[in-house]
Amino acid sequence: MDKSKIPHVVVSRLPIYLRALEHAQQEGLTCISSQELSERLGVSAAQIRKDLSMFGEYGKQGRGYPVAALADALRRHLQVDKVWDVVLVGVGDLGHALARYKGFTHRGFRIAMAFDRDPEKIGTQAGDLIVEDIRTLARRVQEAGIKIGMIATPAAAAQEVANMLVFAGVKAILNYAPIHLTVPDDVRVEYLDPVIPLQRMTYYL
Amino acid sequence: MDKSKIPHVVVSRLPIYLRALEHAQQEGLTCISSQELSERLGVSAAQIRKDLSMFGEYGKQGRGYPVAALADALRRHLQVDKVWDVVLVGVGDLGHALARYKGFTHRGFRIAMAFDRDPEKIGTQAGDLIVEDIRTLARRVQEAGIKIGMIATPAAAAQEVANMLVFAGVKAILNYAPIHLTVPDDVRVEYLDPVIPLQRMTYYL
DNA sequence: GCGTTGTTGTGCAAATTGGCACAAACAAGA
DNA sequence: TCTTGTTTGTGCCAATTTGCACAACAACGC
Structure with a gap:
């Protein structure tokens, strides 16, 4: 095996x-x-x-x-017999929806922290979390030993956020932003741009 | 070719x-x-x-x-040199986020209608749309000739919604619900359950 | 006990997919 | 015009992935 x-x-x-x-x-x-x-x-x-x-x-x-x-x-x-802490970056509409989604916990994941760059959003509530300042991300994520990140920012910010996450020790990234991320070999990325699957289907219509 | x-x-x-x-x-x-x-x-x-x-x-x-x-x-x-009308079903947190997402139009898609089952939600605003009663879905979608649907309901409702969409003439479904859909051969389905890619990554952590 | 039915695990063959490497084509500068 | 440096499109081969088919095994009814 x-x-x-x-x-x-x-x-x-x-x-x-x-x-x-x-x-x-x-x-x-x-x-x-x-x-x-x-x-x-x-x-x-x-x-x-x-x-x-x-x-x-x-x-x-x-x-x-x-x-x-x-x-x-x-x-x-799959190593989901335990619950993984996940860090969420970007608390717009999608980020909020993710923070409030009930489907994660009983399938092995828990959003443990949420970060944003916008001072208007920092300190506000998202699900049961308080949105934190992205400048504190590295320290907080490192200390908590979090290995999984979710990016729900606009495309323009995604690569920079990915770099921060990698620096903080994250080894797996779920990217909702419509852009390819460049990361070291030991970091995995999965993509969830909704337009991609739509375009895959229109080819056949 | x-x-x-x-x-x-x-x-x-x-x-x-x-x-x-x-x-x-x-x-x-x-x-x-x-x-x-x-x-x-x-x-x-x-x-x-x-x-x-x-x-x-x-x-x-x-x-x-x-x-x-x-x-x-x-x-x-890919046939995205025109803009496709899309029908959204399920206007919870995720449905709202999708209705308000600005990234669709300039890549070939426009959410043209939104439906929900909940009387509390019917008539309310989602993005620039008014949420409609799901019981009117078949007629409205058929009349508009819409070929693409997005399911953002809980898993328990997804198959039933898929059946309605198929009946209304939809040929491509983007499914956010965490469940496999059974549809006729001439209908395509793409899946966007966020837990699936997360679990694919934890295998390697 | 014994035949019947159902289902797994797997060896082998078929089909699909990916990568290498190179001739042909083009640009640009001398 | 000729030479040098790029880059495409593709033939060929290697690797991966899928599907078939069957022996081995388990349950059940009689």
């Missing part, structure tokens, strides 16, 4: 599997086949079996996969 | 190229090499050249690609 040997495409599907398993569990299922999962996910059953087999033999022939145990295993592999 | 022959991985990179070109254009560049684009994007130069060559020969040896002309061409291929 050498971590470095598991291809990223496989890892990138695990959260999808986990989400489906959690839904199945809420519906009261205790056992689920790759076939059933396939229909709920749009991933082929063979694909699912092959992916899961890279992490161990969780399935039982004739019955399928035990929902709770498999979900636990995936959470362990 | 048979459309059906171009693999989806290639199409899925076009919006990224377009975004980078638009930034380059704002900086005043008139010509850009695949090498330069590569550095701005994190996609290999050979990849970029091969992708672009599937749509025609836009580059000039010795100089690179003409920024404005290539951007125009990509917009044509």
Whole structure:
């Protein structure tokens, strides 16, 4: 089970599997086949079996996969069996929505701090947080040992914010700004510009 | 240039190229090499050249690609050389943020209508729109001929909303709800659950 | 006990995707 | 005009990714 040997495409599907398993569990299922999962996910059953087999033999022939145990295993592999503190930068409309979103905590994440540059916003409330001055970001994030950041600023500020986060020790960035970020190799970035998926679809319309 | 022959991985990179070109254009560049684009994007130069060559020969040896002309061409291929009307369903925090987001229009999209189920919200303002009753969705969307929908409801309502959108003639859905949607083959769905990319990154932390 | 049905894990082949490297094309300066 | 320096488009190969198909195994009814 050498971590470095598991291809990223496989890892990138695990959260999808986990989400489906959690839904199945809420519906009261205790056992689920790759076939059933396939229909709920749009991933082929063979694909699912092959992916899961890279992490161990969780399935039982004739019955399928035990929902709770498999979900636990995936959470362990994804390291979301604990709750990660996250730092949010940029508290506009989107930042507020993120700060108030209830869906993070029970899936492994908690927004622990929020920063902005605008003096009008600093000191105001966002969710249950007080917006802090971005000039204090480095110290605060470093002291708290936070490893994950979310950027919800305009594009023009995003790269500069990314640099601050990297400097403060952040190793994973979720970027909502519509711009590519340049970061060191040991820092991961995922992008959530909503226009990108829209344009991917209009090609086919 | 048979459309059906171009693999989806290639199409899925076009919006990224377009975004980078638009930034380059704002900086005043008139010509850009695949090498330069590569550095701005994190996609290999050979990849970029091969992708672009599937749509025609836009580059000039010795100089690179003409920024404005290539951007125009990509917009044509992605069909974002016009502005698409989009219907938004679910006007909570996220829905509001989307309705007020200024980044859509100049990249090919305009939220033309917003719907919610909650009587408290119906009739209120969201961005420059008035929130409408979801029971009128089918008729309104059909009449306006809208082909693109955005779902920003809780997960529990998302599949039902998707069914309504499909019934109303929508062919592309951007889904913010953390759940897989089942739709007919001729309808495309893209997903933007923020927890998925976060979990993809924690695997490597 | 035994056949029947259902499901996994995996070896192997097919298909897709990415990268290298180079000829051809162009620009610019002498 | 000739030479030098760039950069594209693409043929070819390597690597990755997916899909098929089946042996091995488990449960269940009779």
